[in-house]
Amino acid sequence: xxxxxxxxxxxxxxxxxxxxxxxxxxxxxxxxxxxxxxxxxxxxxxxxxxxxxxxxxxxxxxxxxxxxxxxxxxxxxxxxxxxxxxxxxxxxxxxxxxxxxxxxxxxxxxxxxxxxxxxxxxxxxxxxxxxxxxxxxxxxxxxxxxx
Numbered sequence: 001x002x003x004x005x006x007x008x009x010x011x012x013x014x015x016x017x018x019x020x021x022x023x024x025x026x027x028x029x030x031x032x033x034x035x036x037x038x039x040x041x042x043x044x045x046x047x048x049x050x051x052x053x054x055x056x057x058x059x060x061x062x063x064x065x066x067x068x069x070x071x072x073x074x075x076x077x078x079x080x081x082x083x084x085x086x087x088x089x090x091x092x093x094x095x096x097x098x099x100x101x102x103x104x105x106x107x108x109x110x111x112x113x114x115x116x117x118x119x120x121x122x123x124x125x126x127x128x129x130x131x132x133x134x135x136x137x138x139x140x141x142x143x144x145x146x147x
Contacts, residue, residue, distance in 0.1 A: 012107040015091055017100045027107040029086060030054050036093065036101055043067055047093040049101060053079055053086055061090045061103075084109040 012027040023032040032052040039046040039062075048062040059077035066073065079086040089104035 010109050012105075014105045016103045016105060018103055019100050026105045029105075029107065031088075031103070031105055033101065033103060034058065047090065049088075049090045049093075049103060051077070051088050051103060053088075059088050061088045063090045063093055 014026045016024050016026070016031060016033075018024065018031075018033040020033060020035055023030055025031070030053070032055070034050040034052055037048050037050070039048055044064045044066045046062045046064040048060050050058050050060055052058050057079070059079060061077040062075045063072040064075065065071075074089050074091075076087050076089045078088070085108045087104075087106040087108065089106075090101070091104045092102040094101055
């Protein structure tokens with residue numbers, strides 16, 4: 001419950017309009033838009049954005065247009081950490097060369113702790129369901145007296 005309260009009340013959302021090479025800051029994280037590339041697969045065409053977080057690993061959210069469909073489907077990319085998760089989405093690819101790209105960034109604190117809390121609850125439930133043999137209380141033998 002604490003993790004849910006922290007995560008939902010301190011979440012940061014931003015939509016960044018960026019060109020290749022731009023760096024912007026969201027909730028203390030440096031978001032660098034490196035490049036945009038087109039990928040072709042047998043069932044879809046995808047536009048993939050390469051985005052670096054805090055000068056480290058590069059993440060690749062994408063928008064895919066499937067065969068026989070007019071709506072693009074987004075695939076986010078997530079950096080998971082002990083303190084927070086950073087979700088990246090490709091909101092809008094440029095319509096023509098030179099147009100900016102719109103990148104969605106969501107910083108969610110305490111998500112890992114939410115999962116850990118769920119695991120603790122599940123473990124406690126399993127322990128409660130396991131039947132342990134109870135010790136039998138033995139009553140002292142009584143003598144029957146005829147009256």
